[in-house]
Structure formats: structure tokens, C-alpha cells
Amino acid sequence: MKKQLIEHVSSSLGRKKVEELVPMINIEEIQHAQNATHEGTKVLRLKGQAPLGGIRDINASVKRAQIGGMLNEMELLDVSSTIYGGRRFKKFIEDMLEDEVELPILAELVATITPLTDVEREIKMCIDDHGHMLDSASPTLRTIRSQIKSHEASIRSKLESIIRSSSSQKMLSDSIITIRNDRYVIPVKQEYRSNFGGLIHDQSASGATLFIEPQAVVSINNQLREVRVKEKQEIEKILLELSEKVALVSDELLQNVITLTEIDFIFAKALYSKVLKASQPKLNDIGYMNMKKARHPLIGHDEVVPIDVELGKTYSSIVITGPNTGGKTVTLKTTGLLTLMMQSGLHIPVDEGSEMAVFKSIFADIGDEQSIEQNLSTFSSHMTNIIDILDKVDHESLVLFDELGAGTDPTEGAALAIAILDDVYQRGARIVATTHYSELKAYAYNRPGAINASVEFDVETLSPTYRLLIGVPGRSNAFAISKRLGLSSDIIDKAKAQISTETNKVENMISSLESSQKAAEKEIEEAAKIREEAEHLRKDLVEKFASFEREKEKIIEEADKKAYETVQTAKEEAEFIIEELRELQKEARVVKEHQLIDAKKRLEEAAPKLKDKKKKTAATNTIGKELLPGDEVKVLSFGQKGHIVEKVSDKEFQVQIGIMKMKVAITDLQLLDRPKQIEKKPMATVRGTTNHHVKPELDLRGERFEDAMQRTEKYLDDALLAGYNSVSIIHGKGTGALRKGVLQLLKNHPHVKSSKMAAMNEGGLGNTIVEFK
Structure with a gap:
């Protein structure tokens, strides 16, 4: 198991933690460890991975820096990489916390990580990714390396002139410049060793070739060697300075290592859990x-x-x-x-x-x-x-x-x-x-x-x-x-036959138990399947009903809004008319002020009030009278809205909620609203048998004049036959031509007793009330 778990660690720190893993016996500690693994799986589920690259075991290096030791380039690079790895992971978790992801254990861990950005930056400014000291590490180092390049160029120039010389080529084993003992040399045949002077640094295995530093470059090679010694001293000086800076933050670095070890271990467990398709018990x-x-x-x-x-x-x-x-x-x-x-x-x-x-x-x-x-x-x-x-x-x-x-x-x-x-x-x-x-x-x-x-x-x-x-x-x-x-x-x-009767009975009993258990398991499996299907169906119905209720509320609100806007338009138009009437009053003294105030009051009363669904207070069971069919009610035990279909008894009503009808006690009902057509008496009274296909009003708005006159004549006959005492003909205001036509037709109709303009809250100039004889 540990071998499988080790495959998922990101560092040697995590590997060591897994190798030292032993079971715990304290239930609080185990629960904490289980919760930590759960947080790791949550991060992997949401983000796919965790940025844990770059973490190194720098414990030994940091402790050596603490006692004044000098770290080499690769050790300092490991310190920088670990600082970067911790800083990047800290930012990663903090971003998730800002997105309101619950990660209490990881949040507590990353809080102990110190970014140490300054130390990381100074190391990266001096050492490249391959562990080489950069020229920019110090001005002195830059100067020294410039001198090295100058000396090397001078040496190569002199040696290249020698090997390109036609007189020298026959004396060389090969026309190349090479290095022996950190000094530039050329390969010279054994028999011509005295022709170049200088120093012999090496020879080939056969002894036929000698690697000679010609006298012409000995002096420059000596200068190059001195400059390289200075380079080494300057690099050691820079490394010592960087090591001292590491020592100053050694406590923070060691704490970072402890925290990152735990984090690496947590995510190794989380990755292992993902592979096993495991769960938290x-x-x-x-x-x-x-x-x-x-x-x-x-x-x-x-x-x-x-x-x-x-x-x-x-x-x-x-x-x-x-x-x-x-x-x-x-x-x-x-x-x-x-x-x-x-x-x-x-x-x-x-x-x-x-x-x-x-x-x-x-x-x-x-x-x-x-x-x-x-x-x-x-x-x-x-x-x-x-x-x-x-x-x-x-x-x-x-x-x-x-x-x-x-x-x-x-x-x-x-x-x-x-x-x-x-x-x-x-x-x-x-x-x-x-x-x-x-x-x-x-x-x-x-x-x-x-x-x-x-x-x-x-x-x-x-x-x-x-x-x-x-x-x-x-x-x-x-x-x-x-x-x-x-x-x-x-x-x-x-x-x-050799088996006893009792043994046979036991075997038969076991066989029967196996059959019974298989049958029971099959029935349990089928029952679980049916229960799951029923649960899905119930959830689906609940969601559909909730969606229906939301859509209904939306439609009602839109209708209320549209009605409100329509009335507001009418009020604005009425205000304009009233202003004109005031002007007429000033000129002719015909219209009285109290009549104007009364007209405006009637207009304001005509404006529908939008219901505030959220602030609506509970209604009583009645509005001074008993519940009526069509009333909108709330069934208290279900918390659902519906409307009354009919009265079953003095204590019980049939209520429809969505597509369902049910009988509900009056004590379980709360009246929410009563439509106006229930609350008010109809304008028209019926003298005989009412034909419900004839409405008590005729809307002519948008009709052509000739068609409107024909519809009006036919409607008057139908209204008389339906037994109405009075009806309304809505012709709108417009140019006034349609209103004049209707009034002329009514004046000549034999069964019309009188006609008059409707009240302001019933349409005013756009509606004519007709009374029959």
C-alpha cells in the first residue's frame, strides 16, 4: 500500500513522510487526517491538480547555513525553488478561499508559509536555472569575467595564428586548440617538441603527441589563471553572502519545509483516493x-x-x-x-x-x-x-x-x-x-x-x-x-451414506439459507430500484410544480405591471384634460373646482395597486363575508397557493392546487385575494334567461367605420335578446368619428331608451353606456 501511495508524492519530503506513516489510535487525530485528505480531494475535484512542483528537501542546507557554512549554487537554487513552490501554493489556496471554497485545514497550513520573496529574488538574480553564477551577480564579477574573455580571446588568436601557419602544420598532430590543466595548448608531434618552446602539459597514450603550451602564450595563460583565481574568490564571496541571507530566515524556511511536507502528503493521499475511487468513512x-x-x-x-x-x-x-x-x-x-x-x-x-x-x-x-x-x-x-x-x-x-x-x-x-x-x-x-x-x-x-x-x-x-x-x-x-x-x-x-443424518440436515439447512438469502437480496435490490425511481419521479414533480408556480407569479406580475402602465398613461392624459378644463374655467367659468377635484380622485381610485409578494401580510379567512368559489387561498399545512372550486360544507371546501384538487378544512385556509368580478355586481342585470355568449360590452376599437356600425346594430339586437337592461359600447376617443356614428345610431334605434358618456373611471369619452326600454 505504501508503494502505491509513494507514486503520488511530489517531493522527497513527501516520500519520507509516507515511509514513516503508521496508523494512529486517537480518534480526533484520525478524523483530522481524514478531513485533510477530504480537502485534498475537493481541491483536485475543483481544480484538477495542485501546484506542488519545485519543493526540495533543504533541511540540511539550511541548518548548515545556520552555523555559518557556505552553500553552493545548487543548494541555493533548491532554497529558491522551495520558496517559490511554497509561495505559489499559498496563493493557489488563498484564491480558492476567496471563491468561498471551504478548506479550513489547508487554510491553516498555508497561513504558516512565509513567502520570503526577497531571498528568492536575490538568489535568482545571482544564479541561473542550471546552477551557474551569473555575470550580473556583482560588478566585480562582471569585470573579472570580462578580463577572462579578453585573455581567452588573445590566447586563441595567437594559437590560431600558429596552427594556421604552413610551416607549423606539418609539426602538429592536428590543427586544433585544446585545454590541459586549465591552460590552452596545441598537439605537437614528438619529434618537433623543441620547435615551439614553452611548457609540456600532457602526452598521448602512444607518446607520439605532446600537448605543448607555446612560449608565446605562457605569459597570457598565467594572467588568465590569476584572473580565474579572482573569479573563484568573488563567487565564494557571493555564495557566502547569499548563505548568510538564508541563515537570517532559517527558522521561516524550516517551518515552510514542515508545512510543505504535510501538504505534499495530503495531496498524495488525495491522489491515491482518486485512483482507488475511495471515500471518507x-x-x-x-x-x-x-x-x-x-x-x-x-x-x-x-x-x-x-x-x-x-x-x-x-x-x-x-x-x-x-x-x-x-x-x-x-x-x-x-x-x-x-x-x-x-x-x-x-x-x-x-x-x-x-x-x-x-x-x-x-x-x-x-x-x-x-x-x-x-x-x-x-x-x-x-x-x-x-x-x-x-x-x-x-x-x-x-x-x-x-x-x-x-x-x-x-x-x-x-x-x-x-x-x-x-x-x-x-x-x-x-x-x-x-x-x-x-x-x-x-x-x-x-x-x-x-x-x-x-x-x-x-x-x-x-x-x-x-x-x-x-x-x-x-x-x-x-x-x-x-x-x-x-x-x-x-x-x-x-x-x-457415511455422513450422519445430522450432518445432512445441516447441509440441507445451509442450502436453504443460501437460496433464501439470494431471494431476499434480489427483492431488496428490486425494492431499492423502485424506491429510487419513485424518488426521482417525486423530485421531478416537485421541480415542475415549483417551475409552474414561478411562471404563474411571473405572468401575474407582468400583467399587473402592464395594467399599471396603462392606467398611468390614462392618468397622464386625464391630467392634460383637466388642465384644459381649468383653462376653460378661467375663460368661461363653467366648470367648478370641486368637480375637477372629484374627477381627479375617481381617476386615482381607478389605478390598480401592484401587490408586493414579499411584504404581503396574512389575510384573514374572510373579508367580512364567507369564502367564495374563485377566491385565491393558501393551504396552510402545505404552504401552497390555490383557488376555491366549490363549497363542500360549512367547514370544508374543494381547493385546486396546480393540477390537483383536494378537500380542505376552512381552518386550514387563508384568503389571499378575491377577483373583482366576484366582489362587484355585474353592470348589466338580466331580465330573462341570460345567454352567456353575449357579453355586457362591445369593443369597437380598431374597427373600420362601416364594419363598426354593422357590428353595433347586431350587438344591440343580441343584447336585447339576452335580456340586458344596459350595456357598454367601447369606441375609444380617437378622432371622434366612431363615437359620433355610434351616438347617431343609438339615437335612431327604436329600443334604446338613452345613452350617456361613461364615468371617468369607466372609460370616460371612450365608452358609451346604453339603456334599453
């Missing part, structure tokens, strides 16, 4: 474990079979029985490994909603520990381990026994296994044990705190399915497997 310290669809982390996703394991509530011991190679040991190891992972702060490969117990001790006796050197048998090896476990186990322990009692006489081994299980159970520990002894199948039936389990085996394919069946003991399946492989039925029948 709920923790407890009462010994209760409920792993849903648990998967062994070291088995591939395509091969692993998820298992459900619950332990510590109704039973504290699980005894897994059945044949070998059936997957019992994998179940045992999955339980132990996931517990250790959880207590190490790692997420575990289980489904959401799983719960894990924190144990102070986890004991395991797994595998064959036979040792020839120790002269121990398989049984002896197991018993030595078990004796050590029994000396330490208590109520805060998880104990894993693999093939308990194996390696000795079956009868004695089974008896010993039962005694060991009883002893550990009485100490309050949680137990998962595997065995192939059939005697232990009865163990769980006789112990209230224990339960049988088995790993399912497919007789048809002669292979285990690795599905864990809790509550069902394992079967040997020997007869079924033998028959499947072709063993004679006679031999199988004779073998069955």
Missing part, C-alpha cells in the same frame, strides 16, 4: 464497523469483488467457513487492511455511508509461518502467534484469525478454535475468523454475539464468486463438485 470509537461494497486496494478494479461487512452491533464475531481458495482470506485481509488505512488518515475503497471503528490494537494470525530453522510445524507456528495475541488482546482490539486451529487433528483443532474464540469474545474484542472445520458452523448458532458467514461458490463453474454471505455458513460442496467432474453416482451415494 464515518468514524466511531465504540467498535462498530459497517463497510459497504468494500474492495481490496491491492486487487485490480476489474478483478476485485466488493463485499459488505458489518460488525460490532448485533454481533461482534464473524466466523467464515467453507472450502479453501474460496476467498475467505481475502475477506479477512480486506477488513484488516482497510482498518489500517483508515487509521492512517487514508480514504478507503468503500461506498459512501460506510462507517469504521477506531481500534487501539489490531492483531492478525494469517498465513503459514512454518520455519525449518526454528523447527516449528505449521500448527506450532500459529499457536505461538495466537498465544502472543491472547496476552495483549482487550475490548479495544480487532482480531483476525485465518484458518484457526489448522495443522492438527480436526477434532482437537476445532475444539481448540472454539475455546480461543470464546476467550477473545469474552474480552470484548471484535473478531473475524476463517476456518474449514464444519464443527465451527454450529458455533455462531450457540453464541448470541457471533454470526456465520461464507464465500459463495458456483458449483456450475467450479469456482468461487468471492461474494461474502453474512448469516450463511459455508458448505464443502465436495459431492456436488465430484459429480460435476464426472465421479460415479454409486460412489457419491455410498459416500453420502
